[in-house]
Amino acid sequence: MTRAAEIWANGISRDLNDNSTNKLRGVIDTTKVQMPVVDAAPAAAAAKPAAKAPAPSPKPDRPITALLIVSSKPGAIRAFSCSVPCLYVARNFCLRLCRHVLKEIVMTAYDYDLFVIGGGSGGVRAGRVAASLGKRVGIAEEFRYGGTCVIRGCVPKKLYVYASQFSEHFEDAEGYGWTVGERSFDWKKLVAAKEKEITRLEGLYRRGLENNKAEVFDSRAELVDAHTVRLVASDKTVTAERIVIATGGVANAHISLPGYQHCISSNEAFDLEELPRSMLIAGGGYIAVEFANIFHGLGVDVTLIYRGKEILSRFDHDMRQGLHKAMVEKGVRILTTDVIESVEKRAEGDLVARTKNGETITADQVMLALGRDPNTKGLGLEKAGVAVDHAGAIIVDDFRARARRISLRSATSPTGYS
Ligand SMILES: Cc1cc2nc3c(=O)[nH]c(=O)nc-3n(C[C@H](O)[C@H](O)[C@H](O)COP(=O)(O)OP(=O)(O)OC[C@H]3O[C@@H](n4cnc5c(N)ncnc54)[C@H](O)[C@@H]3O)c2cc1C
Numbered sequence: 001m002t003r004a005a006e007i008w009a010n011g012i013s014r015d016l017n018d019n020s021t022n023k024l025r026g027v028i029d030t031t032k033v034q035m036p037v038v039d040a041a042p043a044a045a046a047a048k049p050a051a052k053a054p055a056p057s058p059k060p061d062r063p064i065t066a067l068l069i070v071s072s073k074p075g076a077i078r079a080f081s082c083s084v085p086c087l088y089v090a091r092n093f094c095l096r097l098c099r100h101v102l103k104e105i106v107m108t109a110y111d112y113d114l115f116v117i118g119g120g121s122g123g124v125r126a127g128r129v130a131a132s133l134g135k136r137v138g139i140a141e142e143f144r145y146g147g148t149c150v151i152r153g154c155v156p157k158k159l160y161v162y163a164s165q166f167s168e169h170f171e172d173a174e175g176y177g178w179t180v181g182e183r184s185f186d187w188k189k190l191v192a193a194k195e196k197e198i199t200r201l202e203g204l205y206r207r208g209l210e211n212n213k214a215e216v217f218d219s220r221a222e223l224v225d226a227h228t229v230r231l232v233a234s235d236k237t238v239t240a241e242r243i244v245i246a247t248g249g250v251a252n253a254h255i256s257l258p259g260y261q262h263c264i265s266s267n268e269a270f271d272l273e274e275l276p277r278s279m280l281i282a283g284g285g286y287i288a289v290e291f292a293n294i295f296h297g298l299g300v301d302v303t304l305i306y307r308g309k310e311i312l313s314r315f316d317h318d319m320r321q322g323l324h325k326a327m328v329e330k331g332v333r334i335l336t337t338d339v340i341e342s343v344e345k346r347a348e349g350d351l352v353a354r355t356k357n358g359e360t361i362t363a364d365q366v367m368l369a370l371g372r373d374p375n376t377k378g379l380g381l382e383k384a385g386v387a388v389d390h391a392g393a394i395i396v397d398d399f400r401a402r403a404r405r406i407s408l409r410s411a412t413s414p415t416g417y418s
Contacts, residue, residue: 059287060157112138115229115240117221117379119146124205131212138238139214140221140231145205146198148248152267155201156194157290160270163190164297185298187275194270223380230380245386245394245403247379249372259343261368262351266291276300276364279354282340282370284311289323291367296332303333303361305340335359340366382406 112135116127119141131137143150163185170180209216219233223243230237251265264272266287277300281292284306296302304311304327311334312320326333338357343366345351353361374393382387387395387404395404 020086043331055304076413082389093195096281106139110227110241112136112215112238114239114242114244115139115221115238116244116246117229118147118244118246118248118375119145119205119209119216120248120351122247122248123205123244124146124209126244126246128208128212131209131214134330137209137212137214138217138229138240140208140217140229142218142220142232144198144202145209145216150201150205151198154272156270157266157294159197160190160298161290162403164294167299171396186276187272187298191271207264209252222378223384223386226384243384245376245379245381250375251353252373254368254370257343257349257368259353260368262343262345263368265368269367272365278363279303279365279367280305280340280351280361281367281369282306282361283371284308284336285369285371286312286315288369289327289369291369292332293327293330296327296330303335303363304335305335305338305355306359307337307339309336311336 017270018366061371087150114127114130114135114137116123116137116139119127120141123139123141124147127137127139142148144153147153149155167183167185170183173180192415206216217231217233219231221229221231224230224237227239227241227243228237229240229243238282251267253265254260254263263282269291275298276295279295279300280303281288281295282305285305288304288306289311292302292304309322311324324334335355335357338355340353341356343351343353350362351362351366353363353366355361374388376388376392376394381394385405387406389395
């Protein structure tokens with residue numbers, strides 16, 4: 001059951017504000033608290049040691065009141081208190097005890113020690129390692145375990161690169177004395193083989209989690225608050241002491257482009273029904289360049305269009321020029337300092353793209369590889385108080401490990417990270 005634990009300790013809140021308890025904030029005015037009530041099992045467990053606190057000293061230092069507030073549901077607050085006048089030494093002992101008890105409560109009050117949203121490379125690794133260390137881990141993936149890299153990124157891309165290179169190998173082979181027979185290529189066979197391999201890898205990712213006793217959910221997950229996650233498939237909520245957001249990125253659909261809806265991204269390129277005869281690829285990054293070479297190698301007539309002067313901006317200069325030249329020699333048409341301004345679908349089914357420099361390019365498919373955006377839309381980050389930048393990327397600390405909280409910036413730590 002969902003539990004949030006909070007503490008208020010009269011006059012000692014600063015002492016208790018160490019790593020284990022700094023997320024527990026005072027919310028109640030003691031004057032409004034009636035008689036002590038013990039509600040939840042963890043709180044009951046906590047009450048016992050508190051009752052065994054050292055006997056009151058004949059010379060009391062100052063009375064302290066430790067008040068634990070445990071809510072079984074958000075908003076349903078129950079409390080109990082321990083009011084013991086004690087010497088300084090006893091008081092310190094009490095504080096240590098409180099800290100220990102609080103740690104226990106915090107650890108057991110949540111359904112999981114760690115909940116991971118997103119079952120890609122980052123999320124699966126975080127979940128598996130934490131689970132292997134004995135943490136109670138839950139993980140939710142809305143599409144397929146393995147994420148972008150395994151399902152629609154690095155892995156299928158590399159398989160397609162290998163497939164595309166055979167045409168050149170066949171040609172080279174003849175120069176080395178081989179006689180290569182009649183060649184043909186079956187796109188559907190490649191797609192099916194790719195699917196088989198990524199399904200195998202997906203199974204390995206899932207089993208890695210399950211074997212380490214992580215609880216695996218096939219569901220979209222959204223944040224309800226800083227410790228609560230809603231599993232959309234079952235409409236259930238679960239709580240966790242810590243939540244890892246590993247939702248990756250999504251291809252920018254470029255919706256300001258007239259006719260963008262006729263275009264595909266790398267996601268669809270892997271699973272096209274038919275191998276196109278011709279393809280226009282927009283973008284000059286590694287995804288655009290790799291797909292241009294893949295489809296060209298598979299026999300497609302490819303045009304690459306890029307707004308910059310040279311493809312692969314920020315890569316090594318010589319390599320950019322060398323690769324550009326090699327691609328053109330192979331037969332890839334490369335248009336630089338130009339962009340697509342519109343895409344129209346003709347009655348025949350093919351697409352006509354018009355460019356800023358006045359080119360008209362007809363192709364079976366237009367693929368946009370114009371960057372990727374943070375996949376944080378609708379995630380509920382604002383409900384958890386997590387700050388994002390203008391692009392929706394979570395603002396993280398210098399170690400790229402912790403998110404900055406919107407509302408707690410001044411209240412928690414000077415850096416604003418919590
Ligand atoms: C075409 C392409 C080729 C690439 N090639 C390479 C390469 O050769 N080498 C390389 O190093 N990198 C490559 N990359 C990049 C690599 O894929 C990513 O860097 C890597 O996948 C990022 O991992 P991640 O775990 O952060 O995110 P992802 O792998 O994107 O995983 C995020 C997961 O979260 C899930 N998700 C999102 N929101 C929710 C939600 N609310 N609830 C539940 N689940 C959710 C998504 O479905 C996804 O499975 C390539 C990427 C692409 C697109």
